[in-house]
Amino acid sequence: MIPGRVVEIENLSFYYGAQRVLNNLSCGFAGHSICAVTGPSGSGKSTLLTTINRLWEEVDGARVEGVVKVLLDNMEIDLHESKIRLAQLRRKVGMVFQIPNPLPMSIYKNLTLPLRMAGIKNRDQQRQRVERVLQDAFLWPEVKMRLQSDARLLSGGQQQRLCIARAMILEPEILLLDEPTSSLDEGAVSEIENLLLNLKERCSLIMVSHDLEQVARIADSSVELVAGSLV
Amino acid sequence: MSRIYDFTLSLFAGVCGLLLIASVAVMLGFLVGQGGSVLGLKLIFGSTDFREIIDIILLRQVVINALWPALIGTFLLVFTALITALPLGLGVGVYLAEYAGKPAKVFFSLIFDLLAGVPSIVIGLFGFSVTIYLHSHFSDLMPCLLISGMSLALLVLPYLVRTTQSALEELPSALRVTSFALGAEKSSIILLVLLPQALPGIFSGIVLAIGRAAEDTAVIMLTGVVASAGIPRSIFDNYEALPFYIYHTASQFSNQHELQQGIGAALVLLIICTLLFTGAGLLRKKATHHFLYHSK
Numbered sequence: 001m002i003p004g005r006v007v008e009i010e011n012l013s014f015y016y017g018a019q020r021v022l023n024n025l026s027c028g029f030a031g032h033s034i035c036a037v038t039g040p041s042g043s044g045k046s047t048l049l050t051t052i053n054r055l056w057e058e059v060d061g062a063r064v065e066g067v068v069k070v071l072l073d074n075m076e077i078d079l080h081e082s083k084i085r086l087a088q089l090r091r092k093v094g095m096v097f098q099i100p101n102p103l104p105m106s107i108y109k110n111l112t113l114p115l116r117m118a119g120i121k122n123r124d125q126q127r128q129r130v131e132r133v134l135q136d137a138f139l140w141p142e143v144k145m146r147l148q149s150d151a152r153l154l155s156g157g158q159q160q161r162l163c164i165a166r167a168m169i170l171e172p173e174i175l176l177l178d179e180p181t182s183s184l185d186e187g188a189v190s191e192i193e194n195l196l197l198n199l200k201e202r203c204s205l206i207m208v209s210h211d212l213e214q215v216a217r218i219a220d221s222s223v224e225l226v227a228g229s230l231v
Numbered sequence: 232m233s234r235i236y237d238f239t240l241s242l243f244a245g246v247c248g249l250l251l252i253a254s255v256a257v258m259l260g261f262l263v264g265q266g267g268s269v270l271g272l273k274l275i276f277g278s279t280d281f282r283e284i285i286d287i288i289l290l291r292q293v294v295i296n297a298l299w300p301a302l303i304g305t306f307l308l309v310f311t312a313l314i315t316a317l318p319l320g321l322g323v324g325v326y327l328a329e330y331a332g333k334p335a336k337v338f339f340s341l342i343f344d345l346l347a348g349v350p351s352i353v354i355g356l357f358g359f360s361v362t363i364y365l366h367s368h369f370s371d372l373m374p375c376l377l378i379s380g381m382s383l384a385l386l387v388l389p390y391l392v393r394t395t396q397s398a399l400e401e402l403p404s405a406l407r408v409t410s411f412a413l414g415a416e417k418s419s420i421i422l423l424v425l426l427p428q429a430l431p432g433i434f435s436g437i438v439l440a441i442g443r444a445a446e447d448t449a450v451i452m453l454t455g456v457v458a459s460a461g462i463p464r465s466i467f468d469n470y471e472a473l474p475f476y477i478y479h480t481a482s483q484f485s486n487q488h489e490l491q492q493g494i495g496a497a498l499v500l501l502i503i504c505t506l507l508f509t510g511a512g513l514l515r516k517k518a519t520h521h522f523l524y525h526s527k
Binding site: 053055058086087088089090091094095097101103104105106109113114116117118148149150166167170 | 405406407408409410411412413414415416419420423424427428522523524525
């Protein structure tokens with residue numbers, strides 16, 4: 001792995017059934033920065049993200065060839081060779097989706113769910129972490145009085161900040177973002193961009209975006225995908 | 232043209248709804264008309280004396296010729312059946328929805344459809360045969376509350392399995408993907424995300440099961456109900472139950488008053504079912520709130 005990088009991809013090909021989505025692709029992503037993946041719709045950007053947390057394995061008929069290595073806890077892990085448990089990997093490699101996806105439960109339960117699933121059951125610890133990630137996501141003042149209300153009642157921008165907070169609550173080392181602002185209005189977009197810039201200190205961000213102005217505003221580096229290959 | 236279709240369809244649907252409501256209303260009206268006058272403490276406890284009633288409730292006095300033992304028997308029966316069937320039904324439902332492959336699903340579905348179609352008298356006979364077998368080989372087990380409860384559990388199991396399975400399968404797949412992305416193991420997704428979301432569906436199965444267990448007569452007739460057994464001292468005892476009381480009265484009444492008592496028992500059974508349904512509904516609300524919104 002090249003020093004400074006946290007993800008290294010070599011000769012990666014990806015198939016949904018017979019259809020090839022990624023075509024012998026090699027690239028790397030640097031640590032503690034925002035790396036953008038750009039390209040037209042259907043070029044395989046989101047698929048590339050799911051190879052880094054192996055979320056593609058939950059899709060029937062998907063198949064992958066090639067090498068994906070990530071640096072976690074300063075250890076290089078070959079995702080297709082090592083015996084790392086999927087749940088363990090995804091706690092270290094968080095993900096935020098294009099459409100905000102709060103679960104149909106309270107704001108508080110949305111945030112404590114990853115903690116409970118990771119075995120962190122201490123209530124005080126849970127409360128502290130919830131407050132901290134909500135502060136980090138600039139959401140605390142808006143929701144501190146309504147933590148028990150349904151998360152789906154928040155505005156789109158608030159929901160997405162909640163999802164980022166939720167993805168950050170287990171302190172991942174890498175955060176994957178799949179067009180995190182494409183469904184939001186302008187005001188919400190700039191709030192999220194500020195939030196992402198702040199997160200750089202704590203983890204490495206890999207963001208799919210087709211908004212080139214956004215990439216120019218916040219990304220430190222970028223790669224462009226066209227039809228499953230790098231340009 | 233389409234307006235005529237619209238009108239006809241809505242008229243047809245409305246008439247169907249009205250017919251159904253009317254038939255239920257006629258039945259209720261008949262029951263209330265015939266047996267409403269006997270509804271009261273006397274029907275249930277055989278007495279209106281407050282002190283006597285307390286004694287009866289505290290099991291210090293035996294009731295003769297009243298509904299109290301049958302009422303308690305029905306409660307115990309529903310309780311035993313649910314305690315037995317719930318873990319099994321939930322377990323199989325979760326297995327079919329979340330773990331089973333296609334062939335296993337088809338096979339189990341066939342089995343449970345068959346089980347759902349078995350007449351309750353056959354399930355009663357099965358319970359009876361099992362009791363006889365156990366009695367002659369292992370112990371001095373006789374038909375009793377436990378056997379009846381377990382036979383009824385077999386009767387209601389298909390409802391619980393089906394509703395649990397479909398409640399889980401109908402949940403949007405985004406719930407699973409989101410949870411996987413958050414670092415969840417499959418078991419914790421099922422326990423912390425999917426089952427709480429499926430509670431309304433699961434509870435509708437429980438309500439069906441309660442209704443079925445409370446009203447069935449054929450199963451219990453062969454497995455332990457006795458017309459004047461009193462309140463059972465243990466689950467290995469005979470017991471009374473409301474549907475059997477109704478059946479027994481209807482087939483052997485000797486005067487108008489006895490018939491009225493039977494009809495009164497039918498009303499009491501309906502009231503008890505309503506209470507149990509309401510209880511299940513409240514519990515559902517409480518459980519949903521606890522699992523999805525409460526944060527203490």
